[in-house]
Amino acid sequence: MGKQLYHASHFTHTLKKRSPKRYGRLHSIIKDDSLRIISHVKPTDPTLFKYWRFRSNLFSKMDSNQIYLTHELWFSVTPESIATFFANFVKACIPNAKIILDVFCGGGGNTIQFAKLFPKVIGIDFSLEHLYCTAQNAKVYGLDDRIWLKYGDWNKVRNSKIFERNKIDCIFASPPWGGPNYSKKDVYNLEMNLQPIGISKLLKQMFKISKNVILFLPRNSDLNQLSEVTRKLLGNEAKCRILYVKENGHLKGLVAIWGT
């Protein structure tokens, strides 16, 4: 799959060999095993208790005590039932897809569920710790052999040669929503608040790589902006499908779908 990618099954080994400096940044985390979650032990930060109470919703294998999370991943990983739904949805739309790209892959919530159904998944993140979590979590699900990881900022990685070598059938992305305040506004402005860039630029960059794009966005996202950007980039007849996503009766967000 090319030198620029790390195979999840030997992520730390390859990192150590190819990039000792980067490995050095992870060394203490690996040595202390400090990101491993012991399921019955509460996180030290009380603000995480509400996520810990529902920890098995994040990963059904949480009780294996082999799931890895950073502080940020406790509240940003896609819950397993939602990630499973997204993967099944893509499989139903593009049954013969070979390669799925998961931009902003975090702790692998989505990457792992895609890898259950598709032969190759490429996960991108600019956090080495998060890539390490994805690789570790994929092992628990026995899916690390189908996952390749790319370290770097999307703004740079998007121009990488990996997309010349790998034909991407579908891009999935769960971009950062800019912190918990996203829900305080009636309408979430997708141009101003979405990280790391506004929706128009992000989509334009993604359409250069694949015509099939799925974004997991806040539930209060501005639908007019979605409609406008779709017409602007794909023409007046183009469509963007929207699904509202619930978990246990609670509205968690929406998915915007372009393409097949």
Ligand SMILES: C[S@@+](CC[C@H](N)C(=O)[O-])C[C@H]1O[C@@H](n2cnc3c(N)ncnc32)[C@H](O)[C@@H]1O
């Ligand atoms: C909402 S989380 C994704 C969660 C993921 N879908 C999961 O289930 O674990 C967003 C991720 O985007 C990453 N990220 C933020 N800005 C980025 C950028 N400019 N380039 C690459 N990754 C970025 C963060 O490190 C974080 O892991």
